[in-house]
Amino acid sequence: MADTRTAIDTAKAIEPDVVLADIRMPGAGGILTEREDEVVALLAYGRTNAEIAAELFLAPGTVKNHIAAIQRKTGSRNRVAIAAWAWATGRTEP
Template structure:
């Protein structure tokens, strides 16, 4: 199955580079490009791509507003949005996380991570660069941000292990290898954790872990 991607970035050169990387893969095709936030929302709603790759800073509407419009609370059929960021834009990424983004990558992360992030988003997983995870989520704890979830049922010891692994930026495959459990078991734990915390995705699980000091160094 081909993964249909929308690219939204105000720099034509950046879009062109990302498109070359993605379309070099046999299972990915870029179905639309947008140079500003308003165009990104319109094209995304018209084409319903599998994954939207959205820059944080764009004319008319920024990446946070685009993310909220396409994936935020209250959106009937949310799309999967990956936010592209740089280290000096951490505060904007926090807003995008609250808006429903399922992943964060750096513009200089490299082709392999970009492709992996798109595939992860398409499969219902999420990929957050470990460097982004650590820097962003430590910022959340330092600024006293309110918890992103409310614990309605106690987490088991295994679920806590999975939460900590997610907060360190591990993928489901990596968590399975670390904990010696199957991929399906990892996915089951993630689903259970989301239900218990009332969260929408693993990015919010990571934020909750850091905000509640469950990760070493938090």
């Protein structure tokens, strides 16, 4: 639970405008693809990889690859941190 709370507190401390600029601007840390945005939204709602795969008509391994790319691009250590980042940047609501 401590890791979850730390990830959420860290995400809240990040200014969303700065994070969005880093993610959305080419040459400024990479960009998320449209599909990665869809994966982030579902992940933030607590969906499992299998549920995300079924909803987006993807193989579970493809979902894992998308999550790894999202982690790399956002600097997140795990899916909880991705969800906290999504909430903090306004991509989805908790």
